[in-house]
Amino acid sequence: xxxxxxxxxxxxxxxxxxxxxxxxxxxxxxxxxxxxxxxxxxxxxxxxxxxxxxxxxxxxxxxxxxxxxxxxxxxxxxxxxxxxxxxxxxxxxxxxxxxxxxxxxxxxxxxxxxxxxxxxxxxxxxxxxxxxxxxxxxxxxxxxxxxxxxxxxxxxxxxxxxxxxxxxxxxxxxxxxxxxx
Numbered sequence: 001x002x003x004x005x006x007x008x009x010x011x012x013x014x015x016x017x018x019x020x021x022x023x024x025x026x027x028x029x030x031x032x033x034x035x036x037x038x039x040x041x042x043x044x045x046x047x048x049x050x051x052x053x054x055x056x057x058x059x060x061x062x063x064x065x066x067x068x069x070x071x072x073x074x075x076x077x078x079x080x081x082x083x084x085x086x087x088x089x090x091x092x093x094x095x096x097x098x099x100x101x102x103x104x105x106x107x108x109x110x111x112x113x114x115x116x117x118x119x120x121x122x123x124x125x126x127x128x129x130x131x132x133x134x135x136x137x138x139x140x141x142x143x144x145x146x147x148x149x150x151x152x153x154x155x156x157x158x159x160x161x162x163x164x165x166x167x168x169x170x171x172x173x174x175x176x177x178x179x180x181x
């Protein structure tokens with residue numbers, strides 16, 4: 001989890017987590033904000049979707065405030081402009097809820113991947129040669145049964161039109177992977 005600081009010991013905020021918090025090109029956006037003498041930053045979703053880490057949200061808000069830039073959610077303009085105890089509470093609660101939603105989603109996705117892996121033996125990643133090119137693997141195994149070397153199998157596969165996606169013959173290690181699968 002990011003702390004909101006480039007180096008937590010330095011106390012210097014990580015700019016990628018601060019200005020325009022939900023923008024992935026934040027360092028460039030931050031420089032733009034300062035270069036244009038920007039004083040207000042309006043963002044579409046309320047704080048909850050701006051950044052899923054509560055620490056980053058609060059650090060980002062405080063950092064922008066220290067630069068004189070006010071952050072204004074389009075749906076609730078008073079959440080950041082006032083420093084009342086209620087506004088601080090609302091910021092913290094919205095941030096905590098967003099962090100909870102992210103953690104819940106991550107847990108649900110992990111459980112789904114685990115279920116799929118238990119059911120099929122695989123979840124994600126590159127397809128094996130057996131999955132992607134079963135006819136090529138079958139031919140390679142047949143040729144290996146005829147006691148051919150890996151390089152000879154590669155040459156025969158290429159002669160019969162079984163080549164890589166780039167149109168080149170398979171290398172010996174690729175043939176070895178086919179035979180293992």
